Amino acid sequence: MSILLIAEFDQNTLKPATRSAITAASQIGGDIDVLVVGQHVSSIAQQAAKITGVKRVLVADDAVYAKPLAENFAPLVQNLAAKYSHVIAAASSFGKNLLPRVAALLDVDMVSEVTKIIDPSTYVRPLYAGNLNSTVKTDEAIKLLTIRPTGFAAAQEGTHSATVESIATTGDKSLSRFVNEQIQTSERPELATASIIVTGGRSLGSAEKFDALISPLATKLNAAIGATRAAVDAGFAPNEWQVGQTGTVVAPDIYIAIGVSGAAQHIAGMKESRLIIAINQDPDAQIFQWSDYGLVADLFDALPKISTAL
Amino acid sequence: MKVLVGIKRVVDHNVRVRAKADGSGADIASAKMSINPFDEHAVEEAVRLKEAGIATEVVVVTVGAANAQDVLRHALALGADRAILVETTEHLQSLATAKVLREISKREAPQLILIGKQAIDDDAAEVGQMLAALLNIGQGTFASKLTIADGKVSVTREIDGGQETLELNLPAVITADLRLNDPRYIKLPNLMLAKKKPLETIALTDLDVNTTSKVATINVAEPPARAAGKMLNGVEELIEILRTQAKV
Numbered sequence: 001m002s003i004l005l006i007a008e009f010d011q012n013t014l015k016p017a018t019r020s021a022i023t024a025a026s027q028i029g030g031d032i033d034v035l036v037v038g039q040h041v042s043s044i045a046q047q048a049a050k051i052t053g054v055k056r057v058l059v060a061d062d063a064v065y066a067k068p069l070a071e072n073f074a075p076l077v078q079n080l081a082a083k084y085s086h087v088i089a090a091a092s093s094f095g096k097n098l099l100p101r102v103a104a105l106l107d108v109d110m111v112s113e114v115t116k117i118i119d120p121s122t123y124v125r126p127l128y129a130g131n132l133n134s135t136v137k138t139d140e141a142i143k144l145l146t147i148r149p150t151g152f153a154a155a156q157e158g159t160h161s162a163t164v165e166s167i168a169t170t171g172d173k174s175l176s177r178f179v180n181e182q183i184q185t186s187e188r189p190e191l192a193t194a195s196i197i198v199t200g201g202r203s204l205g206s207a208e209k210f211d212a213l214i215s216p217l218a219t220k221l222n223a224a225i226g227a228t229r230a231a232v233d234a235g236f237a238p239n240e241w242q243v244g245q246t247g248t249v250v251a252p253d254i255y256i257a258i259g260v261s262g263a264a265q266h267i268a269g270m271k272e273s274r275l276i277i278a279i280n281q282d283p284d285a286q287i288f289q290w291s292d293y294g295l296v297a298d299l300f301d302a303l304p305k306i307s308t309a310l
Numbered sequence: 311m312k313v314l315v316g317i318k319r320v321v322d323h324n325v326r327v328r329a330k331a332d333g334s335g336a337d338i339a340s341a342k343m344s345i346n347p348f349d350e351h352a353v354e355e356a357v358r359l360k361e362a363g364i365a366t367e368v369v370v371v372t373v374g375a376a377n378a379q380d381v382l383r384h385a386l387a388l389g390a391d392r393a394i395l396v397e398t399t400e401h402l403q404s405l406a407t408a409k410v411l412r413e414i415s416k417r418e419a420p421q422l423i424l425i426g427k428q429a430i431d432d433d434a435a436e437v438g439q440m441l442a443a444l445l446n447i448g449q450g451t452f453a454s455k456l457t458i459a460d461g462k463v464s465v466t467r468e469i470d471g472g473q474e475t476l477e478l479n480l481p482a483v484i485t486a487d488l489r490l491n492d493p494r495y496i497k498l499p500n501l502m503l504a505k506k507k508p509l510e511t512i513a514l515t516d517l518d519v520n521t522t523s524k525v526a527t528i529n530v531a532e533p534p535a536r537a538a539g540k541m542l543n544g545v546e547e548l549i550e551i552l553r554t555q556a557k558v
Contacts, residue, residue: 094469094470
């Protein structure tokens with residue numbers, strides 16, 4: 001077996017989600033080649049080369065790949081795929097955008113959002129917002145998978161260094177063009193990989209109260225801030241903070257849900273957290289069914305006390 | 311400009327789905343069914359393009375059993391002009407669904423194809439990207455905004471950590487995210503009107519599509535329940551737990 005793993009990175013750093021995908025690839029077994037596609041990516045390639053389990057790093061460094069346009073990335077991956085038994089990417093917005101396009105070019109069905117590797121061709125993935133787990137087996141000659149990062153630890157650097165090779169580019173398909181991007185920058189840890197997350201729900205009442213109650217606690221705990229879809233829709237928090245089926249799926253060490261009712265689509269995004277703590281005014285809130293520790297309290301009274309005490 | 315919208319009939323998002331006792335799949339025999347929420351946003355966007363004078367016709371298509379007519383009628387009531395049911399009792403994987411939609415796209419020659427970013431049953435989020443690849447056209451996935459001008463579509467996409475805007479040549483495939491729009495409430499007269507709009511049925515077997523898949527479901531099960539938690543007696547207990555667990 002041999003695995004082609006598509007790397008994802010921002011500015012100068014390989015994303016933790018890619019490291020998790022490498023761990024999943026190691027569980028499948030066989031040689032792992034990491035593909036780095038971008039412009040001025042030699043430092044990314046060097047980072048990938050040091051990770052335990054990586055045999056080769058393939059680099060396509062070209063201005064045409066400055067932004068991850070699926071229309072241009074997919075033919076490049078398609079050309080390489082024939083030599084591999086598996087093509088893998090993280091189930092991030094990048095991987096989910098790219099890999100189905102590659103699958104169709106290769107005329108294969110793929111398996112998305114893999115949470116567990118059973119054997120090289122059998123995997124577990126969630127259905128119905130995580131209410132069900134499905135075990136699927138693929139007999140495709142080339143198996144395409146996206147890996148949900150929360151199910152796998154991040155692969156770390158070893159003592160070896162993999163070989164780095166340049167590969168030919170496949171050019172601009174002239175179907176799409178990057179215009180601009182707005183990326184949220186924050187002093188806080190990234191939501192997807194934070195070890196502690198403090199999430200606010202709609203019962204916080206307003207954007208001002210959301211900030212006034214959630215931010216001090218998140219600062220004290222060096223936590224990322226999350227929000228429910230209801231809180232995002234109500235304008236209390238930006239969409240990038242959304243945790244759930246349609247937002248980010250997280251699995252931190254500690255997840256603190258403040259005024260979160262516990263809608264199924266929210267639970268789908270956080271139920272794999274190691275420790276779940278919920279504070280809610282409503283003793284019947286669904287979130288308590290999923291919590292290790294629950295506290296029924298007036299949020300506006302309890303939160304300032306907790307933030308001050310820590 | 312003609313707009314084609316792909317939709318799917320799924321278990322209503324308020325239903326808590328359970329596994330069949332034999333593990334062969336989800337037990338949905340008696341569940342309430344609805345249009346996939348993301349697809350509803352796709353239909354709404356197409357109808358708005360027509361109301362803005364940009365689209366000339368909105369055609370909705372689904373692949374499913376005869377009872378999938380209900381979600382097509384729903385889309386017609388939202389304002390689509392006509393509907394196509396590709397009828398089959400088979401459960402298609404994403405690639406086969408994309409191939410069916412490619413055949414319909416060849417017949418209809420739309421300038422824009424809209425579809426939900428994922429269906430809330432299998433949560434795969436694959437069909438739109440696969441369709442774009444099969445048609446060799448651009449894709450704007452997880453779209454929260456789109457603008458059409460000069461033969462191109464400008465699409466703002468929800469990506470990890472923020473958003474980005476791409477410009478795609480037309481035709482293109484756009485997959486709708488929830489923030490693309492707020493679907494309208496259907497008024498009774500429109501529901502009546504929808505019953506009179508054309509709905510064409512095409513047998514899947516009449517299309518030249520290979521629907522076999524090499525991906526098979528072996529087992530479907532409910533995840534293990536979380537152990538019962540502990541209710542705390544006051545803020546002080548919670549502070550103590552945070553001190554111990556978060557080491558602050």
